[in-house]
Amino acid sequence: MLHNTPIDSRKANNSIFGIRLDSMPMQALLNRVEELVKGKERGYITFCNVHMLMEAEKSTYFKTVLKNSTFNLTDGMPLVKILQFKGNKNASRTAGPDTMPLLLELSEKNNWSIALYGGSEKTLSNLKNWVKDKYPSLKIACAISPPFRKLSNQEEKDYIQKINESGTQLLFVGLGCPKQEIWMSKHVEQISALMFGVGGAFSMVTGEIARAPVFMQKLSLEWLYRFSKEPSRLFYRYVWLNFKFLTLLIWRSIR
Structure with a gap:
C-alpha cells in the first residue's frame, strides 16, 4: 500500500x-x-x-x-x-x-x-x-x-x-x-x-448535474444550492449529518 x-x-x-x-x-x-x-x-x-x-x-x-x-x-x-x-x-x-x-x-x-x-x-x-x-x-x-x-x-x-x-x-x-x-x-x-x-x-463536469453559481461556491454555499435542488434526498446528508458532526465536534472539544 x-x-x-x-x-x-x-x-x-x-x-x-x-x-x-x-x-x-x-x-x-x-x-x-x-x-x-x-x-x-x-x-x-x-x-x-x-x-x-x-x-x-x-x-x-x-x-x-x-x-x-x-x-x-x-x-x-x-x-x-x-x-x-x-x-x-x-x-x-x-x-x-x-x-x-x-x-x-x-x-x-x-x-x-x-x-x-x-x-x-x-x-x-x-x-x-x-x-x-x-x-x-x-x-x-x-x-x-x-x-x-x-x-x-x-x-x-x-x-x-x-x-x-x-x-x-x-x-x-x-x-x-x-x-x-x-x-x-x-x-x-x-x-x-x-x-x-x-x-x-x-455528471457535474458535463453539466448533466448543474453546479452552484461561482459566487455561491466562493461563499461556501454550494451545499445550499444542491440542497435546494434535491431537498428530500439531501436532507440527511446536508442537515442531519452536519448537525451530528458539529455536535460531536463540540462535545469532543469540551471533553
Missing part, C-alpha cells in the same frame, strides 16, 4: 476525528500525481467531506479505508474552516469536479491513458463525449458502468482485468461515498493505476 502523504499532513492540526486530511495547493497535488504515475505507484485518493468523516465514525472498517489512502483531500468547506481554526492557515478546498478536469489536462499533456468506472451508461456516454471534445488527444482506455447491485467475484475479476489490460494510468471512480472508497481500498493491490474517488463529478 502506498503512503506518500506530506509530512505536515500527519500533524494533529491536519486531522479531524483521527482522520488525516491532506490539504495542499492544486499545483502541489498535480506535481505529486505526476511523480506517482511516473513512479508506477498504486494508490487511491479520496475527496473528503463531512459525510465521509461521519461514515468513518460509524464504521471502523471505513475509518481504516481512509487511513490507508494515498491522500484524503479536503472537499468540504466545514473541514477547511476547522483545519484553518486549528492552525493550518493554508488549508483550502479541493473538490472532485474542479480537480478532475485538471487531471485530464495533465493526462493529455503526459500522454497518459485514463479509465472511468461507475455511473450509468448514459452518464458515461456523455462524459466520454465531453472528454473527447475538451481533450481531443486524451485516450480513454476503458469505461465501465457496473450494474447497480453487488457484483459477483467473477464480475469483479473481469472488470479489474479489463482495467489493467487497458494500460490506464489514472482511474476515475464514480460510485458515490462510501462505496467508491471501499471499492478502491479493496482493489488497490490488484489495480495498476492511481485511483481517484470523484463521486458525482462524472
Whole structure:
C-alpha cells in the first residue's frame, strides 16, 4: 500500500476525528500525481467531506479505508474552516469536479491513458463525449458502468482485468461515498493505476448535474444550492449529518 502523504499532513492540526486530511495547493497535488504515475505507484485518493468523516465514525472498517489512502483531500468547506481554526492557515478546498478536469489536462499533456468506472451508461456516454471534445488527444482506455447491485467475484475479476489490460494510468471512480472508497481500498493491490474517488463529478463536469453559481461556491454555499435542488434526498446528508458532526465536534472539544 502506498503512503506518500506530506509530512505536515500527519500533524494533529491536519486531522479531524483521527482522520488525516491532506490539504495542499492544486499545483502541489498535480506535481505529486505526476511523480506517482511516473513512479508506477498504486494508490487511491479520496475527496473528503463531512459525510465521509461521519461514515468513518460509524464504521471502523471505513475509518481504516481512509487511513490507508494515498491522500484524503479536503472537499468540504466545514473541514477547511476547522483545519484553518486549528492552525493550518493554508488549508483550502479541493473538490472532485474542479480537480478532475485538471487531471485530464495533465493526462493529455503526459500522454497518459485514463479509465472511468461507475455511473450509468448514459452518464458515461456523455462524459466520454465531453472528454473527447475538451481533450481531443486524451485516450480513454476503458469505461465501465457496473450494474447497480453487488457484483459477483467473477464480475469483479473481469472488470479489474479489463482495467489493467487497458494500460490506464489514472482511474476515475464514480460510485458515490462510501462505496467508491471501499471499492478502491479493496482493489488497490490488484489495480495498476492511481485511483481517484470523484463521486458525482462524472455528471457535474458535463453539466448533466448543474453546479452552484461561482459566487455561491466562493461563499461556501454550494451545499445550499444542491440542497435546494434535491431537498428530500439531501436532507440527511446536508442537515442531519452536519448537525451530528458539529455536535460531536463540540462535545469532543469540551471533553
